Amino acid sequence: MSGHDAPLLFERSRAGRRAARPPRVDGPPVEELLAGAALREVAPKLPEVSELDLVRHFTQLAHRQFSIDGNVYPLGSCTMKYNPKVHEDAAMLFADLHPYQDPESAQGILSLLGGLQHDLEVLTGMDEVTLQPAAGAHGELAGMLMIRAYHRAAGEDAQRRIVIVPDAAHGTNPATASMVGYDVVEVPTGPNGEMDVAAFEAALSPEVAAVMLTNPSTLGIFESQIRRIADAAHAVGAQLYYDGANLNAIVGKARPGDMGFDVVHLNLHKTFTTPHGGGGPGTGPVGVKEHLAPYLPAPVLTHGDDGWRWDEDRPRSIGRMRSYYGNVGNLVRAYAYIRTLGLDGLRDVAEKAVLNANYLRVRMAEQGYPSAYDRSCMHEFVARPPEGLRTLDVAKALLDEGMHPMTVYFPLVVKEAMMVEPTETESLESLDAYAEALGRIRELAVADPEAFAAAPRTTPVRRLDEVAAARRPVLRWSPETHEAISGREDEAG
């Protein structure tokens, strides 16, 4: 990765330079056409660069960016698997379709979306799927709104005010529950890493609206009591919500619908390998059992005599979650993935993901990084650093090895947690290299604690002052910004 300083676009800017030129359109002055409209007084200060300046700028930025295509990226719960290149070509085929073109002129994309809905229904064991939500957390919101609408229709909305989540849950689960107005009750993790079922059953009551679970959990452990959990939740009238973040462990091999879940959201950017794009766009389809189908977000894709069309007439729907129909570009990629792998290919994904995770779990333990729970794992596991080392320092030292750290300090229930998810697309050699790098880091920490604590040294920048960033936020460039920052350095120096 490049260690050179990268000027901002605005610092490269020279008045009068330009790159692309739109087609010329002659006509009267716009001020004349737009008579009566309030027009802009101060022109926006935007960068003026040549096309080669622009290319160099974003190419240099790309060189300052870690990526899956560059090296192993085993972030737990993020499923950083290889994103096939053919998917990018596939998505481009549909790039110029307009959401409001006549459905008759969009039957190709609509049949693709219909096919994807079907495939996701088969893989999750749910009765109906919406492709609308823009991300996993967005799907969670849709799912929880459907659950509330269901309780409302039964006249139980006032009574059911509680959502139960395990203490190892993703932060989005409690945040979503509270966005829908529910109170959150956390259930502890038992000694074997599974949710404490006795504590869970004690927390159940007719006041519980829903139970939100990730299975396998964020600890990489399958809730083996899931049928008992589902039955107990349903016995008090609660709905069971499946956070699909970890579906990669079981895709094609086990289905949330068969486990007793009523609602499922999927993160297509995880299991179904749509690119993470540096933080999005994600895509979060939601599957439901039949009793929740009337509440699906509108519009719903239907197929009839006139082919595929969008049904807007959904009186019991929770409403719209976003404009148009979903992140279609990503839906095309997910469809391409499922149709090239097929059922056997997807089962192979789950099996190799679990195989790789267990292999790395053992190899890391050999290097002094033991698992938090002494048992085999699913697609990911939570380990701890060698005694006396801090996870943060190990993570930073990994950067000097050219490798991306695991997810650190999550889940919160394990101190100094290192959550590792290698995914199925890594080779054993790359996992060996990762474990060996961790071994070298352990030795470095003993041999040269100062060098260890000073890592990283080889990255484009070194440890950054996050405290200064948060205390006096500088959130945009301005001509004065740079002086202010220099001033701060002088102060500190």
Added chain:
Amino acid sequence: MAYTPHTDDDVRRALTTIGVDDVQALFASVPAELRDPSLSLAEPMDEVRLLDHLRDLADADASRGPNFLGGGVRRHFIPAVTRHLTFQSEFVTAYTPYQAEVSQGMLQATFEYQTIMSELTGLPVSNASMYDGASAVAEAALLAMRTTRRERVVASRGVHPETRQVLATYLDALGATLDVVDLGGLATPVPADLADAACLIVQNPNHLGRIENLEPFAEAAHAAGALLVAAVDPISLPLLQAPGEAGADVAAGDGQTLGVPAQYGGPHFGFLVVGERLIRQLPGRLVGQTSDVDGRRGFVLTLQAREQHIRRAKAKSNICSNHQLTALMATVNVAALGPQGLREVATGTVRNAYALADRLEREGFDVVRDGPFFAEFPLRVARDPNDLRRDLHRAGVRAGVPVPVEYGLGPAVLLAATELTRPDEVDALVAALHAVGAGRAEAVR
């Protein structure tokens, strides 16, 4: 196809290391009755067959030729350099920049994005992007509710119908109310009753393409202790008064027109830009500038304690990801066009939209106009708008987004022009409108 690299030897070596006999043993914690259910999916395709299949699907759809579709999504100029620079694999296959030292590329690009959105909207603080325009406006309303501790939101009917539908979904989640202000003609009258309102939301240009004058709304909102949320089309901003100049507290909207392909509606990105005093209420990711231990400039995700992964049930929003890659695409595109090119896009759009409206009037069609408009305008028609749109498509032209009944225009469609609209395409539209019986003004009224 398979992307797993394991040879048979690899599998054996891994199993030996782990100490189990076969892979299935690793699934022992999954109850047997749940394991490997009998399922049926389509047979897998190789790469060649996949692309043939997808091309067949794509060829069944209309994605080329004259395009006058609008309703918030439009075809604008995206130079080749934008796509090539955005879809570099380092950007495409990166995760959220939690490890800042090795994520300076995306972090810096996001800082540049935040600066561009701040400049365009005339407000100081932009987050790193939202899902889309509609959810950005909904988050803006929630932000206003937190800030004012009020639970009523007032929106102009000129706000995109789908945006208002999303707003209704989000507000219903919290038990808040949404009141809608009817248009007077094509523009929004300044509402009299903003008492107890957390915010007033006005879209500019509005859903019918009409340009609104934001200043009186800002004054009315502030007099009532409410915020003004301006839902804006970013490609109009090189020309139209910036939300910040007009006194708006929040600017939100959809970034598609800034350089993202339509993609049948997504992914685009939403933007949310606020005044200084609202920083702590802003949901979503934010990138800030700082320095490293050697004093070098660098960028980090900052003010994260507001977010769901730390605050959990007390977070400002459950939003976790943003739409980083599409926001990056707009950043590259704005830099490719520069201030002059961006202004030319906006100017070309206005000129072509006016030329189209004038031409249609000369041809005897019933263009609805009562003041300045940006890219789109309504056309009253003599037929059911959905049937008309279908027949226009059959005549080789994509045009005619139906105007919802709630606007009281009778049967009508939106037509849009941009800087890409060519004279021969306008001829094609005119001919098609005649051919499908769109109806002259005297027939329509």
Added chain:
Amino acid sequence: MNIPEDRNYAATHEWASEPQDGIVTVGISDFAQDQLGDVVFVELPEVGAAVDAGDAVAVVESVKTASDIYAPLTGTVEEVNDDLEAAPERINEDPYGAGWLFRLRVEGDDGRDELLDADAYRSVCEEEA
């Protein structure tokens, strides 16, 4: 561990001064600021707000965490430490002095005996450390 004897503590790590003319000053302990790390932002209650002992009334943020601050006593918020907006680091530098958070007007001595003295609070900290 710095735990001054001249005030009382809540098990949730807030301190409350001896009342003076019915006014009690509230802040967080040295132990609490150390556990939080560098404070970057403080969200303070509104002046005039009536609060009950145990209510979450303020938030103290560091880079990676945000902690609720609970009212140690029942009363009305009389004053807040506006200086913290520009200089939240005062909580780290001087938690018992310039880093105070807010002042409460309290009625009588109600609830004060629920709070801990310095010795009792010290054992709370030792347990958590």
